[in-house]
Amino acid sequence: MRKWVIAVPALLVLGALLWWWQRPVTLLTVARGPVETLVANSRAGTLKACRRTQLSFNLGAPVGERLVAEGERVVAGQILMRLRQDDQQARVAEGEARLLLQRNARSRQCTQAELDCRQVQRLSRLAERQLAAAELLDRTEIAARLSALQCEAAAAQIAEAEAGLALQRALLDQKTLRAPFAGIVAEINGEVGEFVTPSPPGIPTPPAVDLIDDSCLYVEAPIDEVDAARVRLGMPVRVSLDAFRGQAFAGTVTRIAPFVRELEKQARTVDIEVRFAERPADVVLLTGYSADVEVLIEQRGDVLRIPSESLLEGRKVLRFDAAAGVLRAVEVQVGLANWRWTEVRAGLADGERILPSLEQEGLGDGVAVTPVELPP
Numbered sequence: 001m002r003k004w005v006i007a008v009p010a011l012l013v014l015g016a017l018l019w020w021w022q023r024p025v026t027l028l029t030v031a032r033g034p035v036e037t038l039v040a041n042s043r044a045g046t047l048k049a050c051r052r053t054q055l056s057f058n059l060g061a062p063v064g065e066r067l068v069a070e071g072e073r074v075v076a077g078q079i080l081m082r083l084r085q086d087d088q089q090a091r092v093a094e095g096e097a098r099l100l101l102q103r104n105a106r107s108r109q110c111t112q113a114e115l116d117c118r119q120v121q122r123l124s125r126l127a128e129r130q131l132a133a134a135e136l137l138d139r140t141e142i143a144a145r146l147s148a149l150q151c152e153a154a155a156a157q158i159a160e161a162e163a164g165l166a167l168q169r170a171l172l173d174q175k176t177l178r179a180p181f182a183g184i185v186a187e188i189n190g191e192v193g194e195f196v197t198p199s200p201p202g203i204p205t206p207p208a209v210d211l212i213d214d215s216c217l218y219v220e221a222p223i224d225e226v227d228a229a230r231v232r233l234g235m236p237v238r239v240s241l242d243a244f245r246g247q248a249f250a251g252t253v254t255r256i257a258p259f260v261r262e263l264e265k266q267a268r269t270v271d272i273e274v275r276f277a278e279r280p281a282d283v284v285l286l287t288g289y290s291a292d293v294e295v296l297i298e299q300r301g302d303v304l305r306i307p308s309e310s311l312l313e314g315r316k317v318l319r320f321d322a323a324a325g326v327l328r329a330v331e332v333q334v335g336l337a338n339w340r341w342t343e344v345r346a347g348l349a350d351g352e353r354i355l356p357s358l359e360q361e362g363l364g365d366g367v368a369v370t371p372v373e374l375p376p
Contacts, residue, residue, distance in 0.1 A: 025327075025369040027320050028307065028356035035305050035336045035343040037297040039231055042269055045221025047241065047289040049214055051181055054207030057083060059174050060197040063190045068209075070188055074179045080209050081190065083175035092172055095165035102161045106154030113147035120144045183213040186287075212287055217276065218254065219291045222269035225260050231295050232256075237274045238294045241285075250277040253295060300336055304344045308337055309357045318355040318363065319348065320371055327355060329365035 061083040068080050120140050127134060187210035190196050199205045219239055223231060237251040255273035262268050274293050310317050315334055318327040332347030348354070353371060355363060363369070 024372050025355065025360060025363065027353040027371045028310070030304060030306060030344070030348050030350060030352045030354060032302050032350060033305050033341070034299060034301050035303055035341045036299045036338055037336045038338045039223060039227040039295040039297055041221035041293050042224040042267060043222050044242075045219050045274075045291040045293055047285060047287055047291050048218055048220055049183075049212045049287045050216035050218060051183070051213035052186075052287070053180060053211050055080070055177050055180075055209045055211060056198065056205070056207045057174065057177065057196055058198050059083065059171070060195065061175060062195050063192050064175075066188065066190070066192055068185050068188070070185055072185050073183070074185060074211070075182045076179055078179045079176055080179055080185070080211075081177040081188075083196070085172060085175050088168065088172040088175060091168045092165070095161070095168045099158065099161040099165050102154065102158045106151065106158055109147065109154045110151040113144065113151045116140070116144035116147040177208055179211060181211070181213050182215070183211045186210040186212045214285070214287065217279070217285055217287065219251065219274040219293055220271055221274065221291065221293045222261065222271055223295075225268045225270055228256070228260075228270035228272075230297050231270075231272060236277075236296045238296070239274060239276070240292045240294075242290045242292075243286075244283055247283070249280055251275055251293070252277060298336060300343060303335070304348065304350060305341045306332075306344055306348070306354060307356050308340060308342045310354055311342060312358070317348070318365070320353040320355075320369070322353075322371075324368075325370075326366055326368045327363060 063081065064084040065082040067082070068074055068078070074080065123136060123140050187206075188208070189206040190208050196208060197205070231253060233253055233256065235253045237253055239249040239251045240247070241249075251274040253272055254275045257271040260268050260270055272293070272295075306317060311332075311334075312318070312329065314331065316329045316331050319330045320326075321328045330347055333345040335343035335345050337343065
C-alpha cells in the first residue's frame with residue numbers, strides 16, 4: 001500500500017514532465033501573399049465636411065421668423081431666419097420717399113435751367129439788334145448759370161439719397177440670414193422673440209444657424225512626425241470608421257499640413273486630409289465620426305510572408321524541425337513589414353512551419369513540441 005502511495009505521485013510528475021517536454025503547440029505554415037508598408041494615424045482622426053459655416057447676425061434684434069428646422073436640407077440662397085424688421089423697413093420706405101422727392105426736385109430745377117437758357121438765347125438775339133438792354137441780358141445769363149448749378153446740385157442730392165437708400169436696404173438685408181450653399185441645417189440657436197446679439201470681441205457666442213455641406217466629406221488625421229516625411233499627395237489610403245467596424249473605404253491623400261502640430265511635446269504630429277475615392281452609397285456618414293487611416297506607402301503582391309508577431313530579437317523565428325521534433329531558432333532577412341505581416345527574403349522556404357506568436361511561455365530554441373497546424 002505504501003508503494004502505491006509513492007508510485008502514483010511519481011507517475012503524475014513523470015507525465016507532466018513528458019507533456020512539458022513534448023507539449024502541443026500551434027504552428028503556422030509559411031505561405032505567400034501581399035505585404036504592405038503602411039503609415040497610420042497616431043490619434044483618432046475626424047470626419048469633416050468640405051464646407052461648414054456657422055452663420056450669425058451682426059446686428060442685435062429680436063428673432064422675427066425661423067423658416068427652417070434642424071436636420072432640414074436647404075438650397076443656396078434660401079432664407080433661414082429673419083430678425084424683427086419693421087423699424088428697418090420703415091427706414092427703407094423713408095429713404096425711397098426721400099429719393100423720389102429729390103428726383104422730382106431735380107426735374108423741376110433742370111427744367112427751369114432749360115427755360116433760363118432759352119431766355120438767354122432770345123435776349124441775345126434781341127440785344128444784337130439793340131432791342132434788349134445789356135443789363136437785362138446780364139441778369140438773365142446769371143440766372144441761367146444759377147439754374148444750371150442747381151440742376152447739377154440736384155443730381156448730387158439724388159446720388160446722396162440713393163446711397164442712403166442702399167445703406168438702409170443693406171441694413172435690412174443684414175437682418176435676413178440666407179444659406180450661402182446647399183446643405184443640411186445642423187443646429188439652430190434662437191427662438192422667435194428672443195433677442196440675439198453679435199459676439200463681442202474675444203467672447204464667442206453660439207451661431208444662429210450651423211450649416212453643413214455633407215455632399216463633400218474628408219478625413220483629417222494626425223500622422224506622427226517620424227512617418228510624415230514618407231507620405232505624399234495622391235497616395236492611396238484605407239479609411240476605417242468606428243461607426244462601421246469591419247468596413248474599409250478607399251481614399252487618397254489630398255493635403256499635407258505645412259507645419260507640425262505641437263499638442264503634446266513628446267508626440268508632435270502632421271495633419272493630413274484624405275478624400276474618399278468614391279462616396280459610400282450604402283452608409284450614412286455624419287461629420288464628427290472618429291476615423292482611422294492607413295496610408296499605403298509601398299506594396300508587394302506575392303511574396304513569402306510571416307506574422308510580424310512571430311519575429312524574435314535579432315530577426316529570428318522559431319521553425320519546427322520535423323526530423324528532430326523540436327523548434328529551431330533561425331535568422332531571416334526581412335523586407336516590407338507592417339503591424340500584421342512581414343516579408344521574408346531569405347531564411348525560410350514556402351511550406352515550412354513556424355511558431356506564429358510568442359504567447360506561450362517556455363518555448364525556445366531546442367524545445368520539443370507536438371505540432372498542431374493552423375491554416376495558411
